[in-house]
Amino acid sequence: MALIVHKYGGTSMGSTERIRNVAKRVAKWSRAGHQMVVVPSAMSGETNRLLALAKELAPAKADDAYHRELDQLAATGEQASSALLAIALQAEGLASVSYAGWQVAIKTNSAYTKARIESIDDARVRADLAAGKVVIITGFQGVDGQGHVTTLGRGGSDTSAVAVAAALKAQECLIYTDVDGVYTTDPRVVPEARRLKTVSFEEMLEMASLGSKVLQIRSVEFAGKYRVPLRVLSSFTPWDIDLQEEAKSGTLISFEEDENMEQAVVSGIAFNRDEAKISLLGVPDTPGIASQILGAVAQANIEVDMIIQNVSHEGKTDFSFTVHRNDFARAIDLLKSVVAAKLGAREVIGDAKICKVSIVGIGMRSHVGVASKMFRALSEEGINIQMISTSEIKTSVVIDEKYMELAVRALHKAFDLDQPPA
Numbered sequence: 416m417a418l419i420v421h422k423y424g425g426t427s428m429g430s431t432e433r434i435r436n437v438a439k440r441v442a443k444w445s446r447a448g449h450q451m452v453v454v455p456s457a458m459s460g461e462t463n464r465l466l467a468l469a470k471e472l473a474p475a476k477a478d479d480a481y482h483r484e485l486d487q488l489a490a491t492g493e494q495a496s497s498a499l500l501a502i503a504l505q506a507e508g509l510a511s512v513s514y515a516g517w518q519v520a521i522k523t524n525s526a527y528t529k530a531r532i533e534s535i536d537d538a539r540v541r542a543d544l545a546a547g548k549v550v551i552i553t554g555f556q557g558v559d560g561q562g563h564v565t566t567l568g569r570g571g572s573d574t575s576a577v578a579v580a581a582a583l584k585a586q587e588c589l590i591y592t593d594v595d596g597v598y599t600t601d602p603r604v605v606p607e608a609r610r611l612k613t614v615s616f617e618e619m620l621e622m623a624s625l626g627s628k629v630l631q632i633r634s635v636e637f638a639g640k641y642r643v644p645l646r647v648l649s650s651f652t653p654w655d656i657d658l659q660e661e662a663k664s665g666t667l668i669s670f671e672e673d674e675n676m677e678q679a680v681v682s683g684i685a686f687n688r689d690e691a692k693i694s695l696l697g698v699p700d701t702p703g704i705a706s707q708i709l710g711a712v713a714q715a716n717i718e719v720d721m722i723i724q725n726v727s728h729e730g731k732t733d734f735s736f737t738v739h740r741n742d743f744a745r746a747i748d749l750l751k752s753v754v755a756a757k758l759g760a761r762e763v764i765g766d767a768k769i770c771k772v773s774i775v776g777i778g779m780r781s782h783v784g785v786a787s788k789m790f791r792a793l794s795e796e797g798i799n800i801q802m803i804s805t806s807e808i809k810t811s812v813v814i815d816e817k818y819m820e821l822a823v824r825a826l827h828k829a830f831d832l833d834q835p836p837a
Contacts, residue, residue, distance in 0.1 A: 457492025
């Protein structure tokens with residue numbers, strides 16, 4: 416008897432009929448002898464609806480003051496879907512119980528809307544599993560040391576599911592979503608994109624960090640840290656599909672780089688529209704300048720991605736970095752009002768109409784000329800590169816947002832990703 420964690424996304428929980436199908440699928444696994452823990456997201460669109468109501472009531476640009484209440488509000492979406500799934504399972508004749516994150520308890524820090532999981536008390540869940548119950552735990556949320564409800568940020572249900580799987584030492588965590596696995600890139604942009612049967616943990620981590628929406632990056636980080644086997648598969652296959660067939664479908668995220676894996680030089684193209692670039696022009700080129708700039712940004716709980724510092728000229732330099740587009744206005748205001756004046760910067764400028772496009776592949780470690788091939792493909796399409804970032808298994812560029820789809824298609828073709836592996 417294996418302990419299995421299922422996670423279902425918002426589209427999978429989008430109606431009572433879909434919830435009923437989820438219940439039938441979970442019941443199939445349970446009746447096959449598995450101990451089942453399920454982590455559902457809120458019903459599709461529910462979190463947006465709740466936050467839109469709050470936005471109607473909150474004064475403009477005062478969101479920070481309401482973060483605790485926003486978490487209290489947003490957490491109700493997952494509580495509703497969890498209770499509905501428990502009811503559907505009971506209607507199927509299975510004993511089941513639903514818990515909110517604070518009831519388990521999933522302990523987090525107090526960073527409202529962006530909380531991080533610190534520990535999970537698994538005693539209550541294990542007792543229910545031993546009693547033969549299917550346990551449903553709300554995704555996306557937890558509770559801090561003061562007893563306040565917290566949420567983990569968008570896509571946080573993936574992280575909840577992987578963390579629960581790690582705490583329970585589950586045999587596998589199955590992430591059910593509206594796609595049937597991880598593709599070489601988004602099929603909506605490149606119809607020729609292929610589904611990968613297997614992708615390495617390192618590649619998935621890079622792809623998630625670079626804009627792939629299949630899995631939240633923190634869920635992949637958790638999986639890597641605690642070596643939780645992950646599989647991404649579709650919830651829209653018939654619920655009564657053969658269990659053995661279902662267990663091998665989708666994309667397996669592997670921790671072993673063996674000869675059976677798809678060892679292409681480049682495994683996928685990731686892209687992210689949610690980037691914005693900020694530049695401080697004419698700052699002193701002195702030791703500690705980067706720390707002063709980015710330290711102030713970090714204190715405001717704003718994450719920084721790509722960073723470039725230009726060559727010094729007459730003791731001055733330009734410093735550029737990217738942030739999430741949602742943090743762009745706040746970061747610009749902070750830098751103009753505090754940092755620029757303190758450092759004597761000539762000007763603070765920004766561009767919210769950029770995007771990041773990346774190539775990812777563990778095969779890049781052992782092949783030369785991959786980055787130059789990428790740059791050549793972009794050049795042939797007349798696409799100018801604004802920033803470049805590299806690691807062992809990825810190369811990322813910042814380009815004008817209007818060229819994003821063209822760039823993705825060009826790179827997908829240049830690296831033959833429409834062709835099956837040899």
